Structure formats: C-alpha cells, structure tokens
Amino acid sequence: MIEVTGLDVTFSDGRTSFHAVRQVSFRVAEGGCFGLVGESGSGKSTVLRAIGGLIERWMGEIRLAGRPVGPRRSRAERKLVQMVFQDPYGSLHPRHTVDRILSEPCTIHGLADVDRRVEAMLTAVGLPRSFRFRYPHQLSGGQRQRVAIARALILEPPIVLLDEPTSALDVSVQAEILNLLGDLRRDRGLTCLFVSHNLAVVAHMCERVAIMTEGRIVEEIDSAALGTGAVRDPYSRELLRSSEGYLAELADGLAR
Amino acid sequence: MLEVRDLHVRYATPTGIVAAVRGVSLTVGAEKVGIVGESGSGKSTIGRAVLGLVRPPGTVQAARLAFDGLDLLAADATTLRRIRGARISMVLQDPKYSLNPVQRVGRQIEETVRVHERVGGREARRRALEMLEAVRIRDPERVYRLFPHEVSGGMGQRVMIAMMLVTGPELLIADEPTSALDVTVQKQILTILDELVTSRGMGLLLISHDLELVATFCDRVLVMYAGRLVEECTAAALHRAQHPYTRGLLACLPRIRGPHRRLATLTRDPDWLGCPTP
Numbered sequence: 001m002i003e004v005t006g007l008d009v010t011f012s013d014g015r016t017s018f019h020a021v022r023q024v025s026f027r028v029a030e031g032g033c034f035g036l037v038g039e040s041g042s043g044k045s046t047v048l049r050a051i052g053g054l055i056e057r058w059m060g061e062i063r064l065a066g067r068p069v070g071p072r073r074s075r076a077e078r079k080l081v082q083m084v085f086q087d088p089y090g091s092l093h094p095r096h097t098v099d100r101i102l103s104e105p106c107t108i109h110g111l112a113d114v115d116r117r118v119e120a121m122l123t124a125v126g127l128p129r130s131f132r133f134r135y136p137h138q139l140s141g142g143q144r145q146r147v148a149i150a151r152a153l154i155l156e157p158p159i160v161l162l163d164e165p166t167s168a169l170d171v172s173v174q175a176e177i178l179n180l181l182g183d184l185r186r187d188r189g190l191t192c193l194f195v196s197h198n199l200a201v202v203a204h205m206c207e208r209v210a211i212m213t214e215g216r217i218v219e220e221i222d223s224a225a226l227g228t229g230a231v232r233d234p235y236s237r238e239l240l241r242s243s244e245g246y247l248a249e250l251a252d253g254l255a256r
Numbered sequence: 257m258l259e260v261r262d263l264h265v266r267y268a269t270p271t272g273i274v275a276a277v278r279g280v281s282l283t284v285g286a287e288k289v290g291i292v293g294e295s296g297s298g299k300s301t302i303g304r305a306v307l308g309l310v311r312p313p314g315t316v317q318a319a320r321l322a323f324d325g326l327d328l329l330a331a332d333a334t335t336l337r338r339i340r341g342a343r344i345s346m347v348l349q350d351p352k353y354s355l356n357p358v359q360r361v362g363r364q365i366e367e368t369v370r371v372h373e374r375v376g377g378r379e380a381r382r383r384a385l386e387m388l389e390a391v392r393i394r395d396p397e398r399v400y401r402l403f404p405h406e407v408s409g410g411m412g413q414r415v416m417i418a419m420m421l422v423t424g425p426e427l428l429i430a431d432e433p434t435s436a437l438d439v440t441v442q443k444q445i446l447t448i449l450d451e452l453v454t455s456r457g458m459g460l461l462l463i464s465h466d467l468e469l470v471a472t473f474c475d476r477v478l479v480m481y482a483g484r485l486v487e488e489c490t491a492a493a494l495h496r497a498q499h500p501y502t503r504g505l506l507a508c509l510p511r512i513r514g515p516h517r518r519l520a521t522l523t524r525d526p527d528w529l530g531c532p533t534p
Contacts, residue, residue, distance in 0.1 A: 171508055
C-alpha cells in the first residue's frame with residue numbers, strides 16, 4: 001500500500017542545508033501497521049510528512065496504492081492519505097467547533113451527507129453526539145485527540161499517518177487512544193504508519209518496526225523480535241536498553 | 257530534612273474553590289523520593305508550595321511545612337529567598353522556557369552563585385565551569401559562552417541542573433526533569449542526578465508522570481490522585497502495589513515484550529477521591 005524507495009530530503013535556506021532523510025526505503029502491505037522509531041532529529045517525522053504531501057521537495061520514489069505520487073498532490077491523491085499529529089492542543093483550530101472541524105474536509109472533497117458523516121464519525125471515535133458543537137478548549141487532551149482522529153478518518157482514507165499520537169497524553173488516556181486506533185484499524189482495514197519515540201507503544205501497535213537515526217534506517221525488524229531483544233545494530237540496542245527505565249533489571253521485574 | 261504534614265493548596269476561581277492538593281503529608285531525607293500521578297493530580301503544586309511559589313489567588317495551608325527544622329510557612333520573604341536556590345533548588349521540565357534567552361548560559365550559572373554567596377567574579381566563573389564539568393559537559397569553556405538557543409535539549413537540561421546545584425543545595429526538587437528529552441539523554445541526566453545525590457548526601461524529590469522511570473530510579477514512590485496521596489511504597493515493591501489506581505496505571509502501559517492484546521483502561525472509582533491518605 002505504501003512503497004518508499006530511496007527517499008532523500010534536504011532542507012536548505014540558501015546558505016546552509018540539512019540532510020534530514022538519507023536513502024530511506026520500506027514498504028507497508030495493505031492493512032499493515034508499520035512503525036518508525038528514533039530520537040528527535042532522526043528524520044522519522046520528515047519521512048511521514050513527505051508521504052503525507054507536506055514537504056515540497058524530496059528525491060526518490062513514493063508509491064501509494066500502487067501509483068507513484070509527487071510532492072504536489074491532486075485532490076484524489078490527498079484523499080488517500082490523512083494524518084494525525086502529536087499535539088492535540090495545537091492541531092485543532094481553536095475558534096472552530098468540532099462540527100466545523102469535521103465538516104470542512106467533507107465540503108472540500110465535495111462529499112454528500114455531511115451531517116450523517118459527522119455524527120457517525122463522532123460515535124466511531126467514542127465521543128457523545130452532544131460534543132458536536134463544542135470548541136477544542138472545552139475538551140480534554142484525550143477527547144481532542146479523538147476529534148483529530150475523527151477528522152483524519154472522515155474522508156475514509158485507506159492510509160493513515162500517525163505522528164506521535166499519544167506522546168502528549170497521560171498513560172491511562174494513551175491506553176484508551178491506542179485501543180481506539182487498534183479497533184478502527186481492524187474495522188476499516190486501514191494501513192497505518194506510526195511514528196513514535198516510545199518503543200513499547202510501537203511494539204504494541206505495529207507488526208514491523210524500522211529504527212532510524214541521523215536520517216537513516218539502521219534496522220528493520222518484526223516487533224516480536226523487538227520484544228525478545230533480538231536487534232543487531234548497536235544503536236538499536238542502546239535505544240532498547242534506554243527505553244526500559246533507569247535500570248533494565250528492575251523494569252523487567254515491573255513487567256512481570 | 258523536608259517535613260510536610262496535612263498540606264492543602266486551594267485556588268479561588270470564579271466558579272468556586274478548586275482544591276489542588278488535599279491533605280498531603282510526606283518527608284524527604286537524603287534519598288530519592290518520587291511523586292507520580294496524572295496531569296492535574298497536584299504533584300507539581302506540592303513542589304511549588306514547598307518553595308513558596310504558589311501565587312494568589314492560590315492559598316497554602318499546612319499543619320507543618322518545615323525544612324531542616326525551619327517553618328517555611330512562617331518565614332518572611334527574605335528568609336525564603338535565602339533558602340530558595342541556595343538550600344532548596346528546583347529543576348523544571350523544559351530548559352527552553354526556564355533559561356534567560358538573551359544571556360550566555362555560563363553567566364546565568366554565575367548569577368546563582370553571586371546572588372547567594374559573597375564571591376568575586378573570577379571565583380564565580382571557576383565554580384560555574386566546575387559545575388558544567390560535573391554535569392559531564394565535555395567542553396565547559398565553549399558551552400559557557402553559548403546562548404540557550406545554541407544548546408540542545410539535553411545540554412540545556414544539564415545547564416539547568418548545573419545552575420541549580422552550583423550552590424550545593426541540600427534538597428533538589430525536580431519537576432519532570434527529563435520528560436522533554438530523548439530516552440538515551442534521559443538516562444544520562446538521571447545518572448548525573450543519581451551520582452550527585454549519592455556523593456553529596458542530597459535529598460531529591462522527583463516529580464514525574466512516568467511510573468516506570470520513578471519505580472526504577474527512586475527509593476520510595478508516592479502515588480497521587482486528585483490532590484491526595486493514595487499510595488506510598490518502596491520503589492522495588494511498586495509492582496505489588498495495592499491501590500486500584502496504581503494497579504490500573506501499571507496495567508495500562510504497553511509492553512515491548514507483549515502480549516499485544518487490548519490494553520487495560522482505567523475505570524475511575526469515585527471512592528478514590530475520598531479515600532484516607534496512608
């Protein structure tokens with residue numbers, strides 16, 4: 001469903017340039033969930049934004065649903081991919097009601113039956129219908145992220161890009177959102193690309209995981225292999241150890 | 257060292273009084289104590305109340321709030337200023353917002369020394385450089401001259417810690433000191449804190465939402481829910497926690513090792529709001 005071959009992204013402002021993504025290749029089958037992990041600055045979000053059509057210049061090849069796409073997208077191409085961002089406080093328009101936030105994509109894409117779609121979508125993400133005319137500041141962080149997910153899914157895209165969707169949330173709310181994403185993915189047969197710095201979250205959600213550092217994918221493995229610690233690359237090993245709490249042995253005790 | 261008994265912090269809002277902290281008691285000695293809880297549980301407010309940083313309309317009330325035998329509630333502003341930064345320091349979450357953006361970082365560390373001690377410029381500079389080295393900054397002379405926007409997040413947080421520790425405080429309150437950092441950098445910062453606690457006999461109150469981090473780093477863990485302490489245990493015994501809230505928090509964490517079934521979610525029992533503090 002998603003095929004990325006030799007993706008290269010360089011940001012430059014005329015004088016200085018920064019090579020953010022270097023020769024990244026991977027593929028995600030239809031209905032699959034693929035994880036990208038790495039630290040800040042590793043290029044994982046840039047890969048996501050290039051696939052989402054939010055970066056103007058890149059080199060390499062990106063194919064979505066079998067067709068090659070460029071940096072500029074037609075309306076039909078945009079309907080293929082939708083994105084959920086990290087910060088539920090920053091990604092919703094503060095002066096738009098939930099109703100307007102969800103209706104706007106439908107209007108832009110000329111979909112009929114907006115009213116029914118909005119209500120159905122609110123129910124699908126587990127929000128009461130009475131929330132339809134609320135503003136973002138009247139919602140909690142978890143509820144806002146549900147609205148952001150609803151906005152991404154209302155166009156019924158086959159591909160969803162998730163950029164740290166639970167990093168700003170408490171662990172209890174994170175569990176609810178991850179469960180919701182898992183259910184929606186199963187019910188709608190979504191293909192997902194999931195970016196996170198949290199290895200446990202990615203291992204939980206995805207079947208395959210790529211570990212990135214300095215713009216490169218250093219290792220691509222099954223998440224089951226991540227669980228058994230069967231990683232080869234020294235950077236992956238360090239990341240795995242660091243994510244197990246301050247003392248790995250004690251964290252093991254907790255997991256049991 | 258720090259003694260808090262029956263602490264209440266309330267905020268008067270147009271819609272009524274909000275009780276952020278409701279009857280919390282705790283002590284901190286030369287040890288690492290962690291406070292965990294979700295956002296809004298009142299964990300950061302405790303740190304602020306100890307330092308006398310709760311501003312009106314907030315009010316602080318306690319049966320006892322004492323540091324090293326000194327009553328912090330009765331202390332006047334001058335006494336508090338002498339304690340704050342010198343004997344009790346606080347590290348905040350994000351170095352981006354806590355450092356002065358238009359002053360070189362070395363200068364900012366120096367300022368802390370000069371406010372609290374009668375030292376000359378050369379001595380202050382020596383102490384600042386020494387401290388930068390103590391938080392494992394490789395080239396302290398170079399970093400000394402940088403502005404906050406020129407340092408990375410991890411480096412910025414090390415600068416913050418250096419600034420807070422340069423006066424040799426007896427108690428450090430760290431409010432989410434590593435939440436804005438990558439996991440590998442997080443580990444480095446914690447190692448530095450750990451060494452300083454051990455080598456200086458300092459007390460550390462670590463406020464965090466990260467249960468696993470607190471459980472593996474601290475000696476004791478206090479769990480907060482809706483302004484109250486619902487559980488206190490040694491860090492090693494956290495996985496045997498009794499309170500349903502603590503158990504719920506532990507259960508809803510995804511695990512790298514799986515099994516990757518549906519995550520447990522937290523059902524909040526209204527009884528937890530009124531349960532007695534252990």
